[in-house]
Amino acid sequence: MKNLDHSNQRRDFIKKASAAALAVTIVPRHVLGGPGYTAPSDKLIIAGVGVGGKGESDIKSFADSGKAEIGFLCDVDDRRAATSRSRFPKAKYYKDWREMFEKEGKSFDAVSVSTPDHNHASPTMAAMEMGKHVYVQKPLTHDIYEARRLAEGAKKYKVVAQMGNQGASGDGVRMLREWFDAGVLGDVHTVYCWTDRPVWPQGIPWPTKTSAVPKELDWDLWLGTAPYKEYIDGLAPFNWRGWWDYGTGALGDMGCHLVEAPYRVLNLKYPKDVQCSVGSVYVDGFKRGYFPESCPPSSHVTMTFPKTDKTQGDVELHWMDGGIQPTRPEELGANETFGDGGNGVLFIGTKGKMMCGTYGTNPQLLPLSRTEQEKVAKKYERVSGGANGHYAQWVEASIAGYGKKELSSPFEIAGPLTETLLIANLAIRGVDVRVDKGNNRFDYPGRNIKMLWDAEKMEVTNIKEVNQFVKRDYREGWKL
Structure with a gap:
């Protein structure tokens, strides 16, 4: 060097x-x-x-x-x-x-x-x-x-x-871009991304039972920038993903693998508004309460992106996790796999549809017979070894x-893509933010909210309470 x-x-x-x-x-x-x-x-x-x-x-x-x-x-x-x-x-x-x-x-x-x-x-x-x-x-x-x-x-x-x-280095997303650029789909106006994650606990209260820290683990260093809490079993090395202090839920785990494809195909950047609803879970036979530390067990987020140089108008992108999936397209046969089963991406255009699995793998046009019929020029250079x-x-x-x-x-590219996923997480958290109305009375802003985002200022303009999550305070001894 x-x-x-x-x-x-x-x-x-x-x-x-x-x-x-x-x-x-x-x-x-x-x-x-x-x-x-x-x-x-x-x-x-x-x-x-x-x-x-x-x-x-x-x-x-x-x-x-x-x-x-x-x-x-x-x-x-x-x-x-x-x-x-x-x-x-x-x-x-x-x-x-x-x-x-x-x-x-x-x-x-x-x-x-x-x-x-x-x-x-x-x-x-x-x-x-x-x-x-x-x-x-x-x-x-x-x-x-x-x-x-x-x-x-x-x-x-x-x-x-x-x-x-x-997957950003894989052949799949390049094939998707080439089909779109060749006009095979016409104008894409709607995209669905879905995942079967989380596969770790979410929608639960923070455990009250603490445990001794394993001798091999430096717990203070593991916490790093996050607020101090006593050690609990099972958080590390994997289940931290379901807790807001450390993880970013299913969106953080899979969003970069699934939303990356439409991001590159359509040249998206920041959404202008986000709608969201979340699922519920039952704990000890009762419907979930307010668990501010934990991501929800499932969510459906709808993001509206402004017109780009690749689209004729706004693009509506749906994110679904926790097993929620969009309706199967009519062009897909009854026994044909939708996406890769548990995860996938579906593009809907004025002239056709296309889909892929996680990481942009197995790109296909719908109906599947069209995949081999449409011949387009190779426009984007492939990465040697693909995703690997x-x-x-x-x-x-x-x-x-x-x-x-x-x-x-x-x-x-990764910065704005990550921001987009975290903006969606703002909406997910906003569903459960309780707003102080005075006299110790708290209300939900709504089970299904629409959040307006100002990308230049990096702030939500209509539900100010969620802006606390745009930039958190680091624990003493840590900085950016």
């Missing part, structure tokens, strides 16, 4: 790694070189923040590209980090990314962030301020304000920044330097 002033540190790192490699009985091929060999000095040195679960597979994918070295690992939970530490034994390990950045910042080129949603923005911004390229798992951020700031930061600091929604090439694409772009190679999900 010649544009970053740490060539001496890289050489020191490579010397140590090479010396250790030579100590083994059989010298690995990558040390000897050969056809397709990438010299260590041309490799991207990556520091991983959150290296268990999805982070574990992320850093492995970077290493598998053959053009990256995993130089440093960071995780708040030793149990989750175990596989990555075993796989990359030469990588130095930390629990606090702030310490890793301070001590090792001159020795790595790029940072991969795969923490729970509430801790995405802080290490990402810190890395960009240091001139490091960044790869961040979806959704890009927990809050709308954070997404706007990160998109601005990537441009300001001129770093290669990609969000981890791998999403990682190598970022590595290669980072090595080339800012602005030299195209990315599938750069922050300039």
Whole structure:
């Protein structure tokens, strides 16, 4: 990375790694070189923040590209980090990314962030301020304000920044774009996106029973930017998604994979208004009460997007989760799979319809027989390796330097896409925001609301109470 002033540190790192490699009985091929060999000095040195679960597979994918070295690992939970530490034994390990950045910042080129949603923005911004390229798992951020700031930061600091929604690099979304651009669908005015998530608990009260913190977990670091609460079993490593302090619900988990396709096909940006209704759940035989900490078990959100250069008028986009699905289109046979079953996207235009599964996979025109009949020119270059090439694409772009190679999900696109999902979450939370009317009396604003959004000001203009969720207050010791 010649544009970053740490060539001496890289050489020191490579010397140590090479010396250790030579100590083994059989010298690995990558040390000897050969056809397709990438010299260590041309490799991207990556520091991983959150290296268990999805982070574990992320850093492995970077290493598998053959053009990256995993130089440093960071995780708040030793149990989750175990596989990555075993796989990359030469990588130095930390629990606090702030310490890793301070001590090792001159020795790595790029940072991969795969923490729970509430801790995405802080290490990402810190890395960009240091001139490091960044790869961040979806959704890009927990809050709308954070997404706007990160998109601005990537441009300001001129770093290669990609969000981890791998389907953006797949062939499917490119095929969808080519059909649409060729006029096969006419004017698309309505889109449906649906998912069978959540598969974790939602619509429940915060547990009252606390537990001892596992010795391998630094609970304070896990909480990070979020308000302090006592440890409870089952929250980490996965069920945090259903709690607003840490996660972004089904939208955050699957929205970037499903809404990305219509976002790119129709060149959408920010919705101008959002309507929402949420499902109910029964707890101990009684209908759910007011559980402000928890995402609802299901929701149906309708977003209206203004006319773009790809559409003739407004576009209505429906998001459905918790098992809710749109009515099957009449062109789809009774035994033919709708989307990929539990998830999918349906585009409705004036001349036809098309659909795909999660990540934009299996794009099809309706009726399905039309898929093979419509022949259109290949307009968009494919990413080598498709969705799996999403990682190598970022590595290669980072090595080339800012602005030299195209990315599938750069922050300039991932930022507004994430904002859109979080705006929808504002409406979901707005259904249950209780408004103080005085004399300790609280009322719901309504079970089905319509929220008006001012994108420039980043605020809801008609239900002011939900603006508290646009930008949350970080716990002391954390900043953006």
